[in-house]
Amino acid sequence: MRATVTKKSWAVRASKPAAVLVAAALLSSCAHNEEPSTGTSASKSLTQKAESAALTAAGGKKIGGKLSLIGVNAGAEGAVIESTLKPFEDATGIDIDYTGSSDANTLIQTRVDAGNAPDVVNLPNAGSLATYAKAGKLVPLTFMDQSKLKSDFAPTLLSSATVDGKLYGIWNEVDNFMIWYNAKTYKGPKAPADWAALQKWAKSASSGDTAPWCMGLASGAASGVSGAQFISNLFLYESGPEKLKQFAEGKLPFTSPEVASAFKLFGKIATSSKMVKGGATAALNTPTVEAGNGMFSSPQKCSMLGWGNYAGGLITAANAKVKPVTDLDFFGWPAVNKDYAKSQLVSGHVMYAFNDTPQVRAFMKYYASSEAQSLLADSGHWVVANQDVTTATYPNALIKKSAAQYKAADSVSLSPVSQLPAPVVMALYKGIVAYVQNPGSLNSILAGIEKTRTGATS
Structure with missing residues (x-):
């Protein structure tokens, strides 16, 4: 060889x-x-x-x-x-x-x-x-x-x-997706009944020094990639595998209510200074590959991270004393709609x-x-x-x-990021960054991504 x-x-x-x-x-x-x-x-x-x-x-x-x-x-x-x-x-x-x-x-x-x-x-x-x-x-x-x-x-x-x-x-x-947490400090539900139950705990914990969510969207030209996977999970667990398939195949536009709803659920976290320590500014400037480190910083910055199974390797590599399971563990992504609780997003x-x-x-x-x-x-x-x-x-x-x-x-549903044409994925990444910067512009942002999609597939 x-x-x-x-x-x-x-x-x-x-x-x-x-x-x-x-x-x-x-x-x-x-x-x-x-x-x-x-x-x-x-x-x-x-x-x-x-x-x-x-x-x-x-x-x-x-x-x-x-x-x-x-x-x-x-x-x-x-x-x-x-x-x-x-x-x-x-x-x-x-x-x-x-x-x-x-x-x-x-x-x-x-x-x-x-x-x-x-x-x-x-x-x-x-x-x-x-x-x-x-x-x-x-x-x-x-x-x-x-x-x-x-x-x-x-x-x-x-x-x-x-x-x-x-x-x-x-x-x-x-690669599948889950919610990572610091096993020694996390006080929230480890088998939440649904997304609402997890967010209910997050809201109750948002007044403390440790923010409920870790978030890092900075990845150079690919900034927004982790946000795209977060949104894709929310889309799947709210609207289901068939709708996600239609979206990935270009049959359901970015301007659809299902896409907008997933973005808004994500925005309630990424744009909130109560959900993410430092709010939108910190989320946009924290390197994606370092987002989970806040669970093990001193003082601790955040409690949980919604990301792929590769997060475990990144976190343990950056934090030598962190032991799998003993210190770092995860639970499955909770469903927004319980009808889709047994679904799974992968790349x-x-x-x-x-x-x-x-x-x-x-x-x-x-x-x-x-x-x-x-x-x-x-x-x-x-x-x-x-x-x-x-x-x-x-x-x-x-x-x-x-x-x-x-x-x-x-x-099992394949992430849209793994299926959409490259120009559309890049437009999606940029759109996510723009949305976190200005949540009020969601409709025009999604319309812009859809314009890229129709041009890329025409």
Whole structure:
């Protein structure tokens, strides 16, 4: 295997035009909450099973050849990806050239334009998959067992990677969302009946020195990204999976009452000096990746954080004395409408292919398997998309709990941020910042985002 990995700082990456993918890549690559697996006997057993699955995917033959793969995971996360590729290489004789870069989207587009597309890519955005598929650039996965895929993956994940009735992509890593809290100081409900119950406690606690909510929206050119995920969760839990799907597909406009309502619920927190210490100004200027640190500062600034499963890794990395579960824990995002309490919002990485070769076919079959995705799970870095992977596979408490939450959902919805065209997502981010600055301008802000959407999809 030849691996090329590049990783730039958050500030540099967020200044890129592809800040949409960069933001998602950074966040989803930070989901390791505790000590990753270090080659236990369980890991060796999983490796043997992965080798067997790889050989089966290749038709029982060591077919050899080469395969190029480009993804966003670099550094330690890139090394985890490489560890899942090695059993495939050993079993099939296929040499994988893996490139992990925060500029993956640019690298891929450049190669596609030059007529030298990589064999396979792994990106945190289904919108790019749809664009390439509609242009006739991708390989439909008709050679894979469709009934097995339907059994192993959430319907929404499959539909998000389907264009004109053909499946093109396989989700591997997924990030779900929850409410994080300081387990030693938090006095609110840990299993609130609904959003109103949680906000009732937040209001009662808003007169103290510690604000109920942590909030950080500053992420360079991607400022507003955490707000977009917060709003998406509120939308899902108030208006339901079907409405969210319509919104992500552009069938429900930004000017709809459902979108406005989710923004307003978010605004009651982000623009309030009682809900967020320092109010809107602090929310806008606090770096997104540092938002949860206020739960462990001295004096403590805030009590809880609504964000993805990657928050655990960010918080424990920045606060050396913070221990998972003992000090930092989470509960599921409470529903605004109890009818949608068993729903789940996710983002993540989807893998798709530009070239149709025996090596590519074998690899796509392999990476969709529970054996390959069990290796990802065993690393302790991510929750995986294949629902046949058991929660016992995860080696640490917070990721295990996150995986259990994902598997327990009656329905899984993909975040609109992972589906909308990049110009629309950037307009959304900017609109969120503008709304927090001036809540009275919500209608005109949403109309402006909708204008961008109609232009991007026309």
